[in-house]
Amino acid sequence: MDGASAFPYPSFFSFPPYFTLQPVKETRDKQSTLWGELILSFCKHFKIFIIAVEEDSFTLFCNPSINRKLNLEARRSFLDDLVKEGNALWLDASHQKCLILWKKVQEWASLIHSFAKTYGLSDFVMSVEELSSGDDVRGTDLQGLHREILIRALKLLESQGKAKLFQGATPDEEGVKFI
Amino acid sequence: MRRGVGISGLQHVAAANDNYKKIGNEVKQSNLQSMKNQMELFRSKLEEFALKHKNEIRKDPEFRARFHQMCANIGVDPLASNKGVWAKTLGIGDFYYELGVQIVEACWATRESSGGLIELTVLLRYINRRRGKLADPVSEDDVIRAMKKIRVLGNGQFEIVTIGKQQYIRSVPGELSMDSNKILEQAQVKGFVSKSEVVKVPGWSNARTDAALEGMVKQGLAWVDDQAPGGERLYWFPCLAVNQQS
Numbered sequence: 001m002d003g004a005s006a007f008p009y010p011s012f013f014s015f016p017p018y019f020t021l022q023p024v025k026e027t028r029d030k031q032s033t034l035w036g037e038l039i040l041s042f043c044k045h046f047k048i049f050i051i052a053v054e055e056d057s058f059t060l061f062c063n064p065s066i067n068r069k070l071n072l073e074a075r076r077s078f079l080d081d082l083v084k085e086g087n088a089l090w091l092d093a094s095h096q097k098c099l100i101l102w103k104k105v106q107e108w109a110s111l112i113h114s115f116a117k118t119y120g121l122s123d124f125v126m127s128v129e130e131l132s133s134g135d136d137v138r139g140t141d142l143q144g145l146h147r148e149i150l151i152r153a154l155k156l157l158e159s160q161g162k163a164k165l166f167q168g169a170t171p172d173e174e175g176v177k178f179i
Numbered sequence: 180m181r182r183g184v185g186i187s188g189l190q191h192v193a194a195a196n197d198n199y200k201k202i203g204n205e206v207k208q209s210n211l212q213s214m215k216n217q218m219e220l221f222r223s224k225l226e227e228f229a230l231k232h233k234n235e236i237r238k239d240p241e242f243r244a245r246f247h248q249m250c251a252n253i254g255v256d257p258l259a260s261n262k263g264v265w266a267k268t269l270g271i272g273d274f275y276y277e278l279g280v281q282i283v284e285a286c287w288a289t290r291e292s293s294g295g296l297i298e299l300t301v302l303l304r305y306i307n308r309r310r311g312k313l314a315d316p317v318s319e320d321d322v323i324r325a326m327k328k329i330r331v332l333g334n335g336q337f338e339i340v341t342i343g344k345q346q347y348i349r350s351v352p353g354e355l356s357m358d359s360n361k362i363l364e365q366a367q368v369k370g371f372v373s374k375s376e377v378v379k380v381p382g383w384s385n386a387r388t389d390a391a392l393e394g395m396v397k398q399g400l401a402w403v404d405d406q407a408p409g410g411e412r413l414y415w416f417p418c419l420a421v422n423q424q425s
Contacts, residue, residue, distance in 0.1 A: 016406065017413075020402075024397055027396075068406050
């Protein structure tokens, strides 16, 4: 993975018992808090938006150097806790795919709204796709933002009266107008 | 004095004994007084010494420790009172009071990673780092002295616990049982134990081992690990981990 060596793993990542879901509640709460923070910062660092829980493609859940990995139950438990805090969302009923919100939906919405204001985009219809892949977003947090989050943020802005979404015939033709 | 016989003889002996006692007491009194005088002299010399070397005492942990030893030898406790020469002029009381506060703060800050039991050397490193390069460095001896003062704060909190060859500071209430202590001693080598190795120790039945290990897990002193090669559950102790999160 690009820049894998540059990610600052915390010291607990090398401590074997952290990869076993702890039976005592107080200890598990500590464990969950630490893993939750780690998941968010890892995803933010590598711009990962979706975790496929059962696959080992998300490398954070394994530490080969100490021969330990989080089992399925542990992964779901920590992700459930992130969901409770508003920092994640399950995308399916069987909890296989988890959308990671290192910024909460409201924060993304605010970011998009102020971006629109900065670029004087009010009353100007732009394609939804431009918001995550246009030239203007290059180098910002918006670049590469996953569609699942983008749409939710825009819908939130719409409900707040700050934007209006337009359906196109295809996803490419979805538009948004900032008010 | 010739030993008399009969009642008058006895009376003589009794009178002689009384005399000896009286003289003995007088000698004792005068010895005691001169001893007291000597002590006073020592005390005032010590105060003089302390004033003269005030800076060294503040800055040099080793010098400070020797100074404390000198005081202890003649029964003076410079930290005993907030008043008087020691507190006002030397400010030694302040030094230890501040350190006491820093110890409490350090214990709280590291509680998450240590489970309320932290190695003295690790705590010391944390405190010196927090005090910064410009502050006077503190030694283990200083921490132990300050601990004696802050012990009064807790219900059995802030105790120094010796496990094997190491000293730890316990910052959570609740005694560390002898059995927990013994298990930690065993775990010191690798940072963890398994039930099967504890049971090998003479006197440790299955039941006793289970109780002790489960107790420590419940207290948050031990974390379980179910992925060890061989399949047996391992019990790890964050307080023994070398790389404390500090």
